[in-house]
Amino acid sequence: MRESLLLLTVAVLPLALEGQSPVPQIRTQAPGFYRFMVGDIEVTALNDGVISYKTAELLPTVSAEEIRSKLFEAGLTDPVDMSYNAYLVNTGDRLVLIDTGTGGKLEESPYFKGAGRLLANLKAAGYRPEQVEEIYITHLGPDHVGGLVQGSERVFPNATLRASSREVEIFVKRRSPEVEAKDWRLAFWRGLFDPYIKAGRFLPFEQDTVLVPGVRSLFTYGHTNGHTSYVVESKGQTLLILGDLVLVGAMQFEQPALETPYDVDRPAGAATRKRVMQIVSRDDWWIAGAHLSFPGIGRVRAATTGYRFLPVNYRLP
Numbered sequence: 046m047r048e049s050l051l052l053l054t055v056a057v058l059p060l061a062l063e064g065q066s067p068v069p070q071i072r073t074q075a076p077g078f079y080r081f082m083v084g085d086i087e088v089t090a091l092n093d094g095v096i097s098y099k100t101a102e103l104l105p106t107v108s109a110e111e112i113r114s115k116l117f118e119a120g121l122t123d124p125v126d127m128s129y130n131a132y133l134v135n136t137g138d139r140l141v142l143i144d145t146g147t148g149g150k151l152e153e154s155p156y157f158k159g160a161g162r163l164l165a166n167l168k169a170a171g172y173r174p175e176q177v178e179e180i181y182i183t184h185l186g187p188d189h190v191g192g193l194v195q196g197s198e199r200v201f202p203n204a205t206l207r208a209s210s211r212e213v214e215i216f217v218k219r220r221s222p223e224v225e226a227k228d229w230r231l232a233f234w235r236g237l238f239d240p241y242i243k244a245g246r247f248l249p250f251e252q253d254t255v256l257v258p259g260v261r262s263l264f265t266y267g268h269t270n271g272h273t274s275y276v277v278e279s280k281g282q283t284l285l286i287l288g289d290l291v292l293v294g295a296m297q298f299e300q301p302a303l304e305t306p307y308d309v310d311r312p313a314g315a316a317t318r319k320r321v322m323q324i325v326s327r328d329d330w331w332i333a334g335a336h337l338s339f340p341g342i343g344r345v346r347a348a349t350t351g352y353r354f355l356p357v358n359y360r361l362p
């Protein structure tokens with residue numbers, strides 16, 4: 046009986062499909078934006094791209110076996126797709142963009158290839174670049190500042206660009222010709238910031254400053270010298286836009302002490318991560334991570350070991 050059924054299936058199947066053209070697969074994602082409210086403040090997560098990373102490269106002190114088992118627990122396999130996210134904050138009075146994506150720059154590098162989608166996603170989200178009034182930078186990573194200009198033109202012509210003075214001193218300060226020649230990043234950063242500086246639209250700030258009502262900076266040293274997170278507050282709710290405090294979400298919540306060579310000061314990066322996790326879990330703040338899986342927004346809870354990240358429940362605003 047079983048055999049004859051099988052024969053029947055094999056015989057009938059090709060006949061049923063004959064004459065049908067295959068339906069092409071689409072293989073695109075919905076536009077990369079996600080709307081989220083913090084009290085009365087609207088936050089739009091904007092995706093700039095997704096890049097694959099080998100976890101051992103980000104966390105070289107962890108054994109291959111532990112990486113395999115932790116990724117398995119998280120339902121992931123190596124290399125892991127890492128989102129590149131930025132956040133558009135509409136306080137109701139001011140439109141603020143926090144980080145700008147790669148702008149499609151450094152395409153030849155595997156760390157940036159295929160990114161540069163932020164502007165298209167900002168438009169898909171219903172905004173125009175000329176509406177952006179303030180830009181706040183978490184740090185100078187090319188995936189955070191590359192989108193400031195196209196050629197020598199400001200992409201956000203009406204925006205005032207703001208960043209921690211401690212973060213920008215690396216390229217503002219002129220160095221010896223040998224150092225200047227050796228470090229291509231100095232000219233790269235100047236090329237991104239100069240159009241804003243020349244237009245009188247660059248205003249560095251000192252640490253922990255209220256920038257507009259509802260948004261303030263929080264110095265989170267470790268990933269870079271002036272790494273800055275941003276606190277968005279409205280009606281008793283708080284969102285902390287982390288920047289690059291967590292690179293491997295599957296492991297660094299459970300073990301915030303895990304160091305990464307991507308931090309200029311590794312122990313300080315780990316210490317800051319621990320301190321921030323304490324605050325956001327204790328005070329029930331939302332977090333938004335530049336490299337957590339898009340939209341990168343969620344809450345953090347204390348767990349038996351370290352912390353857990355709880356991604357936001359999908360909702361319609």
Ligand SMILES: [Zn+2]
Pocket residue numbers: 186188189289335336
């Ligand atoms: Zn980054």
